[in-house]
Amino acid sequence: DFLNALLEVVPAFGASTDDLERCRLNGMVDCGNRHEHIYQRALLLVEQVKVSKGSPLVTCLLEGPSGSGKTALAATVGIDSDFPYVKIVSAETMIGLHEATKCAHIVKVFEDAYKSPLSIIILDDIERLLEYVAIGPRFSNLISQTLMVLLKRLPPKGKKLLVIGTTSEVSFLDSVGLCDSFSVTYHVPTLRTEDAKKVLTQLNVFANEDIDAAAEALNDMPIKKLYMLIEMAAQGEAGGSAEAIYSGNEKIKIGHFYDCLQDVVRY
Amino acid sequence: DFLNALLEVVPAFGASTDDLERCRLNGMVDCGNRHEHIYQRALLLVEQVKVSKGSPLVTCLLEGPSGSGKTALAATVGIDSDFPYVKIVSAETMIGLHEATKCAHIVKVFEDAYKSPLSIIILDDIERLLEYVAIGPRFSNLISQTLMVLLKRLPPKGKKLLVIGTTSEVSFLDSVGLCDSFSVTYHVPTLRTEDAKKVLTQLNVFANEDIDAAAEALNDMPIKKLYMLIEMAAQGEAGGSAEAIYSGNEKIKIGHFYDCLQDVVRY
Amino acid sequence: DFLNALLEVVPAFGASTDDLERCRLNGMVDCGNRHEHIYQRALLLVEQVKVSKGSPLVTCLLEGPSGSGKTALAATVGIDSDFPYVKIVSAETMIGLHEATKCAHIVKVFEDAYKSPLSIIILDDIERLLEYVAIGPRFSNLISQTLMVLLKRLPPKGKKLLVIGTTSEVSFLDSVGLCDSFSVTYHVPTLRTEDAKKVLTQLNVFANEDIDAAAEALNDMPIKKLYMLIEMAAQGEAGGSAEAIYSGNEKIKIGHFYDCLQDVVRY
Amino acid sequence: DFLNALLEVVPAFGASTDDLERCRLNGMVDCGNRHEHIYQRALLLVEQVKVSKGSPLVTCLLEGPSGSGKTALAATVGIDSDFPYVKIVSAETMIGLHEATKCAHIVKVFEDAYKSPLSIIILDDIERLLEYVAIGPRFSNLISQTLMVLLKRLPPKGKKLLVIGTTSEVSFLDSVGLCDSFSVTYHVPTLRTEDAKKVLTQLNVFANEDIDAAAEALNDMPIKKLYMLIEMAAQGEAGGSAEAIYSGNEKIKIGHFYDCLQDVVRY
Amino acid sequence: DFLNALLEVVPAFGASTDDLERCRLNGMVDCGNRHEHIYQRALLLVEQVKVSKGSPLVTCLLEGPSGSGKTALAATVGIDSDFPYVKIVSAETMIGLHEATKCAHIVKVFEDAYKSPLSIIILDDIERLLEYVAIGPRFSNLISQTLMVLLKRLPPKGKKLLVIGTTSEVSFLDSVGLCDSFSVTYHVPTLRTEDAKKVLTQLNVFANEDIDAAAEALNDMPIKKLYMLIEMAAQGEAGGSAEAIYSGNEKIKIGHFYDCLQDVVRY
Amino acid sequence: DFLNALLEVVPAFGASTDDLERCRLNGMVDCGNRHEHIYQRALLLVEQVKVSKGSPLVTCLLEGPSGSGKTALAATVGIDSDFPYVKIVSAETMIGLHEATKCAHIVKVFEDAYKSPLSIIILDDIERLLEYVAIGPRFSNLISQTLMVLLKRLPPKGKKLLVIGTTSEVSFLDSVGLCDSFSVTYHVPTLRTEDAKKVLTQLNVFANEDIDAAAEALNDMPIKKLYMLIEMAAQGEAGGSAEAIYSGNEKIKIGHFYDCLQDVVRY
Ligand SMILES: Nc1ncnc2c1ncn2[C@@H]1O[C@H](COP(=O)(O)OP(=O)(O)OP(=O)(O)O)[C@@H](O)[C@H]1O
Ligand SMILES: Nc1ncnc2c1ncn2[C@@H]1O[C@H](COP(=O)(O)OP(=O)(O)OP(=O)(O)O)[C@@H](O)[C@H]1O
Ligand SMILES: Nc1ncnc2c1ncn2[C@@H]1O[C@H](COP(=O)(O)OP(=O)(O)OP(=O)(O)O)[C@@H](O)[C@H]1O
Ligand SMILES: Nc1ncnc2c1ncn2[C@@H]1O[C@H](COP(=O)(O)OP(=O)(O)OP(=O)(O)O)[C@@H](O)[C@H]1O
Ligand SMILES: Nc1ncnc2c1ncn2[C@@H]1O[C@H](COP(=O)(O)OP(=O)(O)OP(=O)(O)O)[C@@H](O)[C@H]1O
Ligand SMILES: Nc1ncnc2c1ncn2[C@@H]1O[C@H](COP(=O)(O)OP(=O)(O)OP(=O)(O)O)[C@@H](O)[C@H]1O
Ligand SMILES: [Mg+2]
Ligand SMILES: [Mg+2]
Ligand SMILES: [Mg+2]
Ligand SMILES: [Mg+2]
Ligand SMILES: [Mg+2]
Ligand SMILES: [Mg+2]
CATH class of the missing domain: 1.10.8 (Helicase, Ruva Protein; domain 3)
Incomplete structure (x- = not known):
């Protein structure tokens, strides 16, 4: 029954409303039209996922310079949706783990989401999840392959999922082919x-x-x-x-x- | 006897008609002549495999831009053939596995197919099976070598096999020599x-x-x-x-x- | 005695006359003078090995484009010789094995051959044995070193060995120094x-x-x-x-x- | 209570006032205005951390040529602050350790710091912590990823942390993206x-x-x-x-x- | 006493007069002045080692194109010296071994030699001992470092050692610094x-x-x-x-x- | 007491006066002014270490072409000092060891030295300690990082240490940043x-x-x-x-x- 289902989606590690709130420590002020527009569009995607039959999986990337407000924006969408399962996947809770373990954690978050009728997963700072560094460049191909497959794999029948990614290294993500894995991409700008x-x-x-x-x-x-x-x-x-x-x-x-x-x- | 043979080809993991149906979630609409032509040619290969004595192994690659309908097309051919063994090999069921394990799974699918008189194997999104990423580029040479050998190795006497591959990275496949491993290649286009x-x-x-x-x-x-x-x-x-x-x-x-x-x- | 010796050379894995026959599935038709010439020369090498005292080891490379008939030609020479030990070393029987294991298998075939007075070893598709891929390029140096040593190492006193290699990547073999390891090289052409x-x-x-x-x-x-x-x-x-x-x-x-x-x- | 808290932050390995004093073996002499200015600014950051509500984490990088006095300066700030937890993270106490162990040690220092209401962590000679060498260049990506996450991760509610890094390879740090991870950067010069x-x-x-x-x-x-x-x-x-x-x-x-x-x- | 000493130098693996003889399977014919000159000079080195006090270690490299007679020449010098310990180190007896094991074997041969008052060690086909391949190039740095140290390390007091190396890849040896490790180098030519x-x-x-x-x-x-x-x-x-x-x-x-x-x- | 202290510094492996003497097998002859000058300066450093309070650690590099007399010179300084602990660290005693083991040995020598009031450590042939080879170039970053830290780390209070390094690959040492780790550098020349x-x-x-x-x-x-x-x-x-x-x-x-x-x- 519904109660049991709710219990099942209790997160295995990390995120909760509290986690989401910590993502906007300084609160949300009005940052101008461009920030507002992205917020509105993201809410439309939330609704699309809810009502659609043909697209049980919608994926959206927020990219922009360091500190432009991507994480706070994603967290706000997560809070403002009324979805029973909202989880943030962040490198902060996986420091020092082996890439295979990180990979398992990420997969677990998706498996948990598949149990909820409506879910949002925030992949925060994707370049950090991928252990990206510009020299080389180096990054975890294991994790990048995993994300590419997860961003295309349909949830089971009757389940729906919205994935929001954030990154300040959009050209790197593009070069590994991860940008193409998202249905829509929005640019979060600095302040004019x-x-x-x-x-x-x-x-x-x-x-x-x-x-x-x-x-x-x-x-x-x-x-x-x-x-x-x-x-x-x-x-x-x-x-x-x-x-x-x-x-x-x-x-x-x-x-x-x-x-x-x-x-x-x-x- | 025949019943036993049928039992033996029960898939070890993944694919079934249901899996194939999930590959064309939005159904099949008429996408124009070029899509139609490829479908017809693929059906001829199905027949060739069935009747031929000299070519117990036929291999066919569907390549084209991301989202052009390759997987749905391959799945449709698999469904429309009357072959007792049709299996899809996809990265989705092998997330996070070690390349050696993936390799073993792929080999297992071929070994299973060798037990059926007539089989179709769909190698879906070959670049993903190979864990390909453009930077480097990096990919699993273990899996690419395995595919190259499997695409050339004849099934045992009396067994016949059609392999259909799909990819949206045909130039990469070409550069590792995998294109040459297919007898025929068709380009699945975007919509005019x-x-x-x-x-x-x-x-x-x-x-x-x-x-x-x-x-x-x-x-x-x-x-x-x-x-x-x-x-x-x-x-x-x-x-x-x-x-x-x-x-x-x-x-x-x-x-x-x-x-x-x-x-x-x-x- | 002789019977025992024969028993000892029973292959440890793979090849036999049946294996050799599978290498020319479509039979042998007359492909013109150039194919014929190579066949004749290869038979002369078979005789040289048999009668010579100074060259207990003769090595011959058949190179040419993919599908030009190299494997079928080598198998035919093996079948037409009257040597008690003829073995084909192919990647098909070593799929997914670790390079050290492949290496051990190859060495084993040579050790077995050293027990027979007259032997032929066919190293089929050497680039595949080496797990060669053009990107990089990558290949198994362990196996290439092993082949280079085996192609130079004399069999024990009184034993004689003819090694026939095939490849469609002759320039790669050249760049790793493997071409120089063969005494003679013949080019197997496409059809005029x-x-x-x-x-x-x-x-x-x-x-x-x-x-x-x-x-x-x-x-x-x-x-x-x-x-x-x-x-x-x-x-x-x-x-x-x-x-x-x-x-x-x-x-x-x-x-x-x-x-x-x-x-x-x-x- | 407070005593218990103090006990808890006893360093797990290394640094203490004594360690900090060893960092300025030749004492501190007046090196001119530019050194003095940096010292004053660093003390302002100490105060900001103490009184601020919105920035529980402040990070500051001292960069400059080898021997220009960075470590002595950082140690002096640590000594002159009245913070209960001041720790120096240095490659000297981690010689020969595996990068994963080093990583664990660094994380441990941060975890310890999170238990104190006010803390300073000195990351001394960051290029050495990263095992940087110009040829390649080579460095530990595990440690660089760890630092990037730690330099952005907020301490728990009510705890405050000032991180001071030193380096004589600022352009390397920049190329791995570590410079951007610090809120402020000061250049410690040679002597005019x-x-x-x-x-x-x-x-x-x-x-x-x-x-x-x-x-x-x-x-x-x-x-x-x-x-x-x-x-x-x-x-x-x-x-x-x-x-x-x-x-x-x-x-x-x-x-x-x-x-x-x-x-x-x-x- | 002397008998005991002789026993001690019994080779741990491989080489003996028989091994040396197998190195010149076709016997030795007169190949002209240039071959003869090298042979004479090598014999002088044999004598220098025997009588000298200041140079207990003499090292000599024979380089030249593949098949020019280097190994046969080195073996002949070994046979014609009257040294109690003459050993050939060859890749043929170390096929497929891990580089650390090969390294141990090589060290063992030197340790054995140090027990004999007068010894010759032939390092045959050094590029093969180093597992050299031109692509990359790749080679075993472990073995190259080992050889560089062994070629400089003095035998214990009272023991004397002549090392003869052979190679057909002299420019590679030069690029890893191994040529400089030999006191003298002779070029073994092809036939005019x-x-x-x-x-x-x-x-x-x-x-x-x-x-x-x-x-x-x-x-x-x-x-x-x-x-x-x-x-x-x-x-x-x-x-x-x-x-x-x-x-x-x-x-x-x-x-x-x-x-x-x-x-x-x-x- | 003093006797006990002396016992403690008994070397764990290798070097002794005998080892130092073997470094100048041909004795020391007068090689001209430039050799003499370096010898005098090195003796001044010995004295500085002995009397100084501000510099408990002095480091000096002897660089010059292969065979120019660096090791013999360093050994002579070690012998002529009256320091209770003089040790040579050489690749000769660490052949074939894993880099982590070599690293541990080197650290051990420094730890032993820290127990003696006055010590000299000779790091002989640093490029060999680092397993340097010009192709790549390759070298042990573990050991180079270790040396960089050891060359900067102060001995415990009251202990003093002079480190003399030798190398014939000064430009390589420079490129890994090791030259900067030495306080003084002298060039040991060939003979005019x-x-x-x-x-x-x-x-x-x-x-x-x-x-x-x-x-x-x-x-x-x-x-x-x-x-x-x-x-x-x-x-x-x-x-x-x-x-x-x-x-x-x-x-x-x-x-x-x-x-x-x-x-x-x-x-
Ligand atoms: N309208 C707004 N949109 C986003 N953030 C806002 C807004 N108003 C205030 N903020 C504050 O600005 C900060 C934005 O930081 P945030 O971590 O979201 O940036 P970011 O782009 O994710 O940075 P990074 O690239 O470092 O991950 C937060 O502290 C948030 O509270
Ligand atoms: N005639 C058609 N041919 C192919 N697909 C069709 C057709 N008509 C409708 N479709 C729908 O279009 C979609 C095609 O997506 P599909 O996954 O097959 O593309 P793809 O080329 O495999 O994409 P990718 O490159 O991402 O793997 C499916 O949802 C399918 O139901
Ligand atoms: N005269 C001939 N010489 C060789 N092959 C022939 C000849 N006549 C017919 N054939 C047939 O042609 C085919 C040749 O294929 P084969 O596998 O030997 O080519 P290959 O050069 O080894 O290809 P690949 O480069 O893929 O290894 C075989 O099926 C064989 O039966
Ligand atoms: N005003 C000063 N500021 C900094 N150091 C001083 C000052 N006055 C004297 N010193 C002395 O100068 C030395 C500075 O060395 P320090 O190790 O701090 O330099 P560094 O920049 O960290 O060097 P490195 O780049 O090697 O890490 C110390 O011994 C210190 O006692
Ligand atoms: N004067 C000679 N010097 C050397 N070899 C001779 C001479 N006369 C005859 N030979 C014969 O020539 C052959 C020389 O081959 P050998 O293996 O020594 O050449 P190599 O230079 O070592 O070849 P590789 O480069 O393949 O190692 C031997 O079989 C030897 O018996
Ligand atoms: N004045 C001198 N200085 C140095 N060495 C001398 C002197 N007089 C004689 N020698 C002798 O010269 C030789 C110098 O060799 P040494 O091994 O020290 O050179 P090196 O520069 O360390 O060589 P490498 O670069 O190979 O390590 C020794 O055998 C030594 O006995
Ligand atoms: Mg963010
Ligand atoms: Mg597809
Ligand atoms: Mg073939
Ligand atoms: Mg410092
Ligand atoms: Mg030879
Ligand atoms: Mg020296």
Whole structure:
């Protein structure tokens, strides 16, 4: 019966709503139209999987520069769907394991998903799952073959599955043929000046007259790096000013902000 | 006796008529002359194997772009033959296995086939069986050597075997010498505008006046991708319209169809 | 005594007259002067080994394009010699074995041969024995080293050995230094128009007036491929005509023959 | 309670205050503004980690030529912070271990750190941890993958961690993608003439009139090499003068100093 | 005492006078000045080892094209010395062994030699001992390192050792640094026309008036290949003439000799 | 107490004064200023290690062409120091060992040295310790990493260590970064004509009037090769003259000397 089925899909290792929440530690702010568009499209895929008869398996790749918000976006889709089985597959829970063991874990997540009528699997940071390094390049072919087969293999009759992958190395994924394994691909971008301005306004740590200058300087920064930079700047030149700034009593000094920007951006 | 012989060829793992049917989940529609021609020729090979004395082993390769319908075609030939032993060898049932184990499984399928008077073996997605990846390139030489020998080795006296391979990486297969191992090779193509129009007409999800425009936009799309695209478009911009469209009450909006086409086609 | 000696040379695995016969499944037809010349020379080597005191080991390589008749030729020499020990070493009986095991098997065949006063060993498809693949290239150096030593090592006093190798990858064999390990090398060619005509006349499946045209179209085809092509053409366009053609009641239609030629020849 | 927690973070192997002190065997002298600036910034990061809510993990890379003072600087930051858990991860305590064992040790250090509310981990000489060698190049991908994941993985709720890496092979680290894994990077430089003069003045082993000439000759020397050079020169041409020089009774002869400089600098 | 010492040097595996004799199966004929010169020089080295105090280890490399007579020459020096320990190290007795085992065998031969006051070790076909293949190139670095150390390591006090190596891949040996490990190197050449004429005269299988023409055609042939060619030619065009020719009753027909030359020489 | 400490440093394998003496089998003659200079500088390093407080570890590399006298020089420094622990690490005592075992042996030597107040370790022929071969190049990264760490790791408090490395492949050592691991590097040269003349005079095997001509011919020869050449020449053209020459009764004939020079020098 249904209760038993639910029990069966208890994850064997890792992910849960809590895990998904940790993926968006700084919460979700409005990052502009392009982020919003991807979110809307992903929700349509969620619905397609739910109602479709002909496509029991839908696969979607979120690619974009490091820190652009891919993982947080995927986690948000997982949380906002009402699917009984949502699991994130991440290298963080498989550090140091042999590639065969990693492979077995990944297969297990899919086998578990096949037991639920509706499932979402997030393959987070696929290049890390593949142990990719640019020199060579080297990567685990065992895992890449496994993913290629899993991304094409239909779930059993009556079961439906949405797979969301994330990567910041899309050209590598392309060169191993993994991009072609996804039905749809969306590019998650860095912040344009206008997007950055929106975000800074929401964070409310700059004096109004500084926001434009700050946003201008941030052009093309990923959202994740922006958070780190704001934190650094909030300490103040001599330290100790963070509390006053987050409580709204003080504002970040634009000069010190520029200094921190130097440290964070690699020249 | 015959009954015993039949028992002996019970597959050791995987494939059966049910497996073959799963290979053409969306059924078979008329995809134009070129698909039809290949199907007819393949049936002639089935007959040649049956009646011939000098060629107890015939081998045929179906190659073509990803999603062009190779697997569905091979499965259909297998179903339409009246051979007592038809088996599909696929990477899907061998995920994560060591190459030596995969190799043993493949050999086992051939050994089983040798016990039946008439057999068909489908080697599906040969590049995946070989664990091929373009970087390097890397692949299992153990399995490629095994296939090369099996594709040349005669079955025992009185037994006959037709092997059908499928691949979307024909130039790789060529470079390892596997193409030369097949007696005949057929190219399974994507859909020309005229073919696409035929298919769309059969699916009956567009308004009559939109079919030409839609087919035009689809030029050179593989049949499998076409099915995915139609499903996406059938959800409608805001979701929820799929049922109405498949029941024939509504038609897909051509504008939304173009939008979905953008997501599916990689630029 | 002699009986015991004979017993001792019973093959440990594989080859026998029956094995040798399976190597020329379609029988031997007259393929023209060049094939004949090689056969005669090979017989002279058989005699040299028998009578010579200074060369207890003679080694001969048959190289030529895939399907040109090398294996059948070597098997025929083995059958036509009156040597008590004739063995074929082939990849077909060693599928999936580890290279060290294959190596041991090969050494065993030589050790067995050393016990017979007069022996022939056929190393069939040496590139396959070496697990050769052009990408890389990759191959088993263990086996190539073993062959190089075995092809130079003298049998014990009083024993004599003729080794016949076959290969369709002569330039690879050359690059690993294996060609130099053979005393003599013969090139087994494809069929010239005049050779093809001879063969077609013997097969008697064409109308007399079509033979010239057919032979012309076949220029440079290997004998093995010719047999496959004839079988395909003999089915007829709609199937079912094979029996009538082989019984001599009907002839192959030259138009259909051209069609089949298209499928078989890779463009 | 707190005492128990403290006990739990007792290091499993290696580092302690004593270990950190051994990292600056020659003590710390004033090496000029650029060294000082980095030290100040690093202390700000220490504070950020302590007070921040949004960035429980801060990572910082010190890169610069061999001997420029990176390790001594990192150790000093560790000593000057008041964090309960400070550990140095160094290849010196893992000589000859298998990469999987090294990997386990590194992970263990992080797991230990996660138990302390505030921790600093120094990854010393990252290229050596990765067993990097320029030929190839070769390195341990297992360890590089592990570091990449550890440098991104958040500590458990309520725990905070500062990771300081050092390397003299920054372009290698960049090519494996490890540079991007650090939030901030500082370049630790060699000594300019003015810096060298400052150091020589503090060491007080030259006659006043020689200091300028000596500093000039030292342009662009790393601080560590400078110490070795001074020691060599202090022996005197015929040996035996070291004690007199360090006690201040004699000064290093500038001519002999130039000679030693030749031996130390590679031409 | 001396008897005991002699017993101790009984070879652990392989070589003996009989083995050495098998290395010159066709006996030794006069091959001209250049062969003679090398033989004389090698004998001088034998004496140097015997009388010298300062060079307890002398090493000498014979290099030259395949079949030029290197092994026979080395064996002859071994036989003609009056050393109590003479051993040949050859790949023939180590077929299929793991490189570590081969390495142990080689070391054992040296350890055995160190027990004899005067020893000769022949390292035959060094490229084969190293499992060399030109593609890659590949070879056993374990064995090459072992040889490099053994060729430099002094025998214990009071023991003396002459090592003679042979190779037909001198440029490979050079590229791994093995040539530099030998104190002296001699090039063993193929036969010039004048040398060939000398040899043919001694063999006495041609009519006097044919010798010049035959020798001319043989220019630059190695002595070993010359023997094989003579044997082939001696069979006669139709076989059966070998006995008559070797007994001196008949002579080889110069026309048939030219034909055989074609088969043996690779174009 | 002190006695116990001394006992503890008994070497676990290999080296002793006897071993060091075997490194200069032909004794030490005056090879000119450049050899002498290096010897003096090395002695200064010995003293620096003894008296210094700031540099408990000093490392010095002797590099130069094969046979130039590096090992003999290092051994002489070891013998002439009055250090209680002097050990040579050489590939000769580790033939055929696995790289991990070699690595353990090397570490053991350092651990033993750390127990002595004053130690010298000679790393002889570092390229051989690393199993270096130019093709590839190949070498043991395990051992190179180990050496890089050992050459930087400080001995325990109160212990002092001088490491002397020798190599004839300095550019290889540089490319793996090992040169940078040494504090000082000296180039040990071949003999200039003037140096060779000095050596020949000391050896006293030429007639006075021949010495200049002989020395001229020897330009740029390493000292080790010079000894081998003299021995060869001393046998005389027909052998047997060695005793007379070494006893001073006869002199080497300059013509025969030139002949031998040809054999020894590679063209
Ligand atoms: N609209 C948003 N979309 C995505 N992330 C957001 C958004 N608003 C705020 N964030 C925050 O920005 C951060 C995005 O980081 P995230 O780890 O998702 O990036 P990423 O692209 O996965 O990075 P990486 O390439 O390193 O994996 C998260 O901390 C998240 O809380
Ligand atoms: N005439 C047809 N021929 C082939 N497939 C058809 C045809 N009509 C409909 N289809 C459907 O199209 C799909 C073809 O997909 P199939 O898996 O066979 O493609 P493929 O070429 O094997 O793809 P891949 O390269 O990914 O292996 C199937 O779902 C099948 O049901
Ligand atoms: N004169 C002939 N010489 C050789 N083969 C012949 C001859 N006449 C007929 N045949 C037939 O032609 C076929 C030759 O195939 P065979 O396997 O010997 O070719 P091959 O060169 O060894 O091919 P491959 O390169 O694939 O190993 C056999 O079936 C044989 O019966
Ligand atoms: N201001 C300073 N900063 C850093 N090091 C200093 C300073 N003053 C003196 N030193 C001394 O200089 C030496 C610096 O060596 P350190 O090992 O830190 O260099 P490194 O850059 O880590 O070298 P490597 O690249 O070899 O790892 C230490 O012995 C330290 O005591
Ligand atoms: N003067 C000679 N020197 C050498 N070999 C001779 C001489 N006279 C006759 N021979 C014969 O010539 C043959 C030389 O072959 P050998 O095996 O020594 O050549 P090789 O150079 O070692 O060949 P490979 O390169 O194949 O090892 C032997 O059979 C030997 O009996
Ligand atoms: N002044 C000298 N310095 C060094 N060696 C000398 C000197 N005088 C005589 N010799 C002799 O010269 C030989 C030098 O050989 P040694 O093995 O030291 O050279 P090497 O450079 O280590 O050679 P390799 O590169 O092969 O290791 C020794 O036999 C030694 O006895
Ligand atoms: Mg992410
Ligand atoms: Mg398919
Ligand atoms: Mg064949
Ligand atoms: Mg450091
Ligand atoms: Mg030889
Ligand atoms: Mg040396």
